[in-house]
Amino acid sequence: MARSAPDDHYHHLDALRGIFMLGGVFVHASTLGDDPVFHGIAYASGLFRMADFFLISGFLSAMLVGKYGPARTVRRRLASVGVPFLCTLVLLNPTALWLSYNFHNPDVSFLDFLHGRTVPEPAGELRWLLQLWFLVALLVYALCTPAAVSLLSRVVSSPVYRRATTGRPRVMATIIVSVMVSTIVMRGGYRAAVVPAIGSDPLDLPVEETLDYLPFFLLGVLLHLDRRRLLPAFQRPAPILLAVAGVLLLASTRGWVGGLASSTGVVLSRTLFTVAITVNLFAVASRLVPGPRPAVRYLSDASYTVYLFHYFWIYVIATLLSFDPSLRWPQMLLVTALTFGVTFALHHFVILRSPFLRKIFNGKFPAGRRQGGRHGDRRPAAASAARTATVTAAGSESERTQPLRWLPSAPHLDPERTQQLHWIL
Known part of the structure; x- marks a missing residue:
């Protein structure tokens, strides 16, 4: 497996990750009511946003394995993902669920809600994980990353793979077929083997979602392992592919073609559209964000702070404004704007200024003694102390765990930029 070169920059992935994370505020604001505008946003998001999010996560997970090795990468990611997950789940989600319940149903006290004294079949989004389900998937992927890197490294070095990825048409055909086949296998395996064994997702865990997005996570790993050949071909504009995929998706959802209207046809057309739009988004982002911004x-x-806190604040704000489920897009847009304002302010004025809060909500733990190659980290103690004491607009100079952060680690970079390599995802 090729290691990350010091001059590798993926700033466009940084930008895309920010858009995908922040887009979740619009998606979850749609749960406030029945509005076609916001429901359309949620539907469009479901076609590509989380799939692309996990694709980028797979890319950067493989990068971290190349830098730190499998064992250390898994330990770091389990801590940086698991701690914010548990803290947000325990400290914020019960209140968020209670507010969501009261917004869509007759009011009950917080204690009655916790004891289950609610109406039968209550309305509203009441999955206990809420927006945190993606962290469960990331924890699973963290455990799978070393095996995925090892397996796909062998695939990349095989002659069959080399022949199948010679030239862009073959690259795209191989990627599309691989993602489609693995998607069908994952979904079919879940329904054939997992559901009969455990029933529907036990304890409301996102078992199905984790399997559904695994092909895109693995595609991200593959793109990193063969990034010199595969990534440039993958992130070139493909308007014809996008147009064809869009027509097929429309035909499947509208039932224009019998085969495409089947459940398998809908899954395959959605998967093709996801790959097509991802290619074009990567192409646009690589041109608009070629360097640091x-x-x-x-x-x-x-974005990580915003994502963890936004569901709670959506329902706090909607409740304070005395809205009800009959609201439409202007009110939803107001709630969305206020949620952005409150969560950005919390990040800037509270989270960034507290090492403790950065640990429990952003997963930023001090790096401690790092291994600088075979001879350890030989950077001057003064530089290390300055790094620890510095808080910038990008966050503290501690363990980088933000969802959208990637900058290269190299001897000629200052400590601030070197530390920005460390991702949560």
């Missing part, structure tokens, strides 16, 4: 860096750092 201060605004992108700030949004990268803040």
Whole structure:
């Protein structure tokens, strides 16, 4: 497996990750009511946003394995993902669920809600994980990353793979077929083997979602392992592919073609559309964000805080404004804007200024003694102390765990930029 070169920059992935994370506020604001505008946003998001999010996560997970090795990568990611997950789940989600319940149903006290004294079949989004389900998937993927890197490294070095990825048409055909086949296998295996054994997701765990997005996570790993050949071909504009995929998706959802209207046809057409739009989004982002951007860096750092806190604040704000489920897009847009304002302010004025809060909500733990190659980290103690004491718009100079952060680690970089390599995802 090729190791990350010091001059590798993926700033466009940084920008895309920020957009995907922050887009969740619009998606979850749609749960406030029955509005076609916001429901359309949620539907469009479901076609590509989380799949692309996990694709980028797979890319960067493989990068971390190349830098730190399998064992250390797994330990770091389990801590940086698991601690914010547990803290948010325990400290915020019960209140968020209670507010969501009261917004869509007759009011009950918080204690009655916790004891289950609610109406039968209550309305509203009441899955106990809420927006945190993606962290469960990331924890599973963290455990799978070393095996995925090892297996796909052998695939990349095989002659069959080399022949199948010679030239862009073959690259795209191989990627599309691989993702489609693995998607059908994952979904079919879940329904044939997992559901009969455990029933529907036990304890409301996102078992199905984790399997559904695994092909895209693995595609991200593959793109990193063969990034010199595969990534440039993958992130070139493909408007014809997008147009064809869009027509097929429309035909499947509208039932214009019998085969495409089947459940398998819908899954395959959606998967093809996801790959097509991903290719074009990567192409646009690589051109618009070819290098570091201060605004992108700030949004990268803040997006994790916004995502963890936004569901809670959506329902706090809607309740304070005395809205009800009959509201429409202007009110939803107001709630969304206020949620952005409150969560960005919390990040900037509270989270960034507290090492403790950065640990429990952003998973930023001090790096401690790092291994700088075979001879350890030989950076001057003064530089290390300055790094520990510094808080910038991008966050503290501690263990980088923000969802949208990637900058290269190299001897000629200052400590601030070197530390920005460390991702949560």
